[in-house]
Amino acid sequence: MSKAIQAIRGMNDLLPDAVAHWQRLEAIVRDVLHAYAYREIRLPLLEKSELFARSIGNATDIVEKEMYSFEDRSGENLTLRPEGTAGCVRAGIENGFLHNQIQRLWYAGAMFRHERPQKGRYRQFHQVGVEAYGIESPDLDAELIVMCARLWRALDLDGLTLQLNSLGTLESRAAYRRELVAYLETQRDHLDEDSLRRLDKNPLRILDSKNPAMQEIIAAAPNLHDHLDEASRTHFARLGDYLQQAGIPFIVNPRLVRGLDYYTRTVFEWTTDRLGSQSAVCAGGRYDGLVEQLGGKSTPAAGFAIGMERLVELILQQDAKHSGAHPHAYLALLGDEAEKQGFMLAERLRDAGLHVECNAGGGSLKTQLKRADRSAAAYALLLGEEEARNNAVTVKDLRGHEAQTQIPQNILIDFLKQKTGRGE
Numbered sequence: 001m002s003k004a005i006q007a008i009r010g011m012n013d014l015l016p017d018a019v020a021h022w023q024r025l026e027a028i029v030r031d032v033l034h035a036y037a038y039r040e041i042r043l044p045l046l047e048k049s050e051l052f053a054r055s056i057g058n059a060t061d062i063v064e065k066e067m068y069s070f071e072d073r074s075g076e077n078l079t080l081r082p083e084g085t086a087g088c089v090r091a092g093i094e095n096g097f098l099h100n101q102i103q104r105l106w107y108a109g110a111m112f113r114h115e116r117p118q119k120g121r122y123r124q125f126h127q128v129g130v131e132a133y134g135i136e137s138p139d140l141d142a143e144l145i146v147m148c149a150r151l152w153r154a155l156d157l158d159g160l161t162l163q164l165n166s167l168g169t170l171e172s173r174a175a176y177r178r179e180l181v182a183y184l185e186t187q188r189d190h191l192d193e194d195s196l197r198r199l200d201k202n203p204l205r206i207l208d209s210k211n212p213a214m215q216e217i218i219a220a221a222p223n224l225h226d227h228l229d230e231a232s233r234t235h236f237a238r239l240g241d242y243l244q245q246a247g248i249p250f251i252v253n254p255r256l257v258r259g260l261d262y263y264t265r266t267v268f269e270w271t272t273d274r275l276g277s278q279s280a281v282c283a284g285g286r287y288d289g290l291v292e293q294l295g296g297k298s299t300p301a302a303g304f305a306i307g308m309e310r311l312v313e314l315i316l317q318q319d320a321k322h323s324g325a326h327p328h329a330y331l332a333l334l335g336d337e338a339e340k341q342g343f344m345l346a347e348r349l350r351d352a353g354l355h356v357e358c359n360a361g362g363g364s365l366k367t368q369l370k371r372a373d374r375s376a377a378a379y380a381l382l383l384g385e386e387e388a389r390n391n392a393v394t395v396k397d398l399r400g401h402e403a404q405t406q407i408p409q410n411i412l413i414d415f416l417k418q419k420t421g422r423g424e
């Protein structure tokens with residue numbers, strides 16, 4: 001038999017069960033977008049490579065190393081779209097629907113980036129993108145954000161954090177960039193390899209570094225907010241007022257610089273701590289300079305895109321948590337005393353309304369942890385000889401990345417109720 005051909009790494013099949021989730025979600029997203037009078041636009045998957053170089057920026061990770069680019073049969077350099085904003089602006093200029101008009105648009109579809117695949121990060125992924133043109137004032141920025149918040153409510157999704165920053169105008173950012181580079185030059189000997197590479201081309205991205213060794217240097221760097229021009233400062237403050245009025249909490253993160261070059265003034269990200277390192281579920285901002293940069297007449301613009309795979313994953317996690325389909329905890333028991341104690345501990349947890357799968361029939365720690373994982377429980381509770389002696393239990397987070405901790409058995413019910421949303 002000849003060898004079966006497999007899918008390309010990072011490009012996933014969506015099987016019928018999964019599609020059912022996607023369709024439910026897409027319908028809710030569409031309803032919310034329509035409630036704000038956004039209209040759908042459908043754009044090509046392929047664009048000229050130059051479009052992305054001129055918009056996202058030559059020195060960004062996306063353009064430098066992640067694009068699927070190739071020459072077609074007539075020798076034209078084309079790229080599978082890595083995002084939707086550039087194509088939307090291109091279409092707007094070409095079809096004359098941007099200049100002197102107000103447009104509220106959305107699109108949905110596949111995007112392509114040759115990144116290292118991991119949970120929440122794929123090479124073909126899907127975005128719902130929203131773009132608004134012709135409105136310069138911060139009420140539009142606020143509209144985009146309250147629209148997201150309404151969507152999270154419609155999906156019954158909690159635990160998302162809004163991070164906000166202003167990058168100022170292109171001019172004020174250029175002035176800041178000069179000062180940042182001057183400072184970073186004084187630290188050159190202590191910069192990591194990534195930062196050295198970015199120093200000439202894209203120094204603002206250094207602020208975004210996750211390397212612990214860089215944090216001290218970054219903390220002492222000049223602050224972007226001290227360099228904002230007056231108009232951007234006012235714009236940002238007014239956006240904050242709108243959000244406060246709408247009751248939407250946010251965190252101002254001066255290190256939020258985004259991975260695409262076209263942003264001016266407002267940038268934002270909705271993040272979660274439930275998806276591991278790929279924490280941004282939705283991201284965007286204002287890009288007042290892009291239309292002109294791509295050859296159109298100057299037009300203010302702002303938008304965002306939601307990563308649909310990440311949103312689906314969050315909803316599935318949450319559904320599992322609330323539906324009772326999976327146990328809240330798997331109780332692993334090691335040793336005679338633990339088995340006796342654990343049997344009754346599981347009963348007490350169930351009395352309190354928690355769903356618990358209790359290990360039966362012994363087995364090594366490794367075997368029991370494997371069973372715990374298979375049970376799809378949110379937490380494993382380990383009760384060994386030591387824990388049994390101390391009336392304690394070791395709690396291991398199986399789905400997130402909370403540190404393992406040991407807690408007394410008498411606070412276990414409250415702890416699990418709080419963690420699994422059972423007590424709400």
Ligand code: HAM
Nearest residue numbers: 083085120121122125280281282283284303304305307
């Ligand atoms: P972005 O931050 O590059 O922005 O992507 C937006 C969202 O798409 C991310 O927050 C994430 O949820 C999802 N995403 C990005 N890359 C991947 C990947 N490899 N796998 C899975 N999900 C991913 C943009 O694309 C801008 N065009 C957003 C925008 C619209 N700004 C203004 N208008």
